[in-house]
Amino acid sequence: MKAAPYYNHGRWVVGCPAADCHAAIQTRLGVFGEHCGCRDEMVWHPDAAEIQRLCDLRPHRVNRNWWTDETLIDLQVENALHEVGI
16 A cells, blocks of 8 residues: 655644554655554655645644645645735
8 A cells, every 4th residue: 555645734744554543654764653563655746845835835833734635726725815925
């Protein structure tokens, strides 16, 4: 299985792909489950740096989020609606 990181509260996070594990930590080498010992490959979004840049424009860490089903345009629209980065 492969795991896709998402941006949550200003940090990259990845969930363990094991069905019975709900937590994991991220490393450059792979995903290591905190509880199950799972190790798997991470698949980074090709625009990860731009995703992080757009999210980091937001003044409050709690609003610095991106989910894997969102596009760059989604982030840009959200920022514009809240007058972030203008």
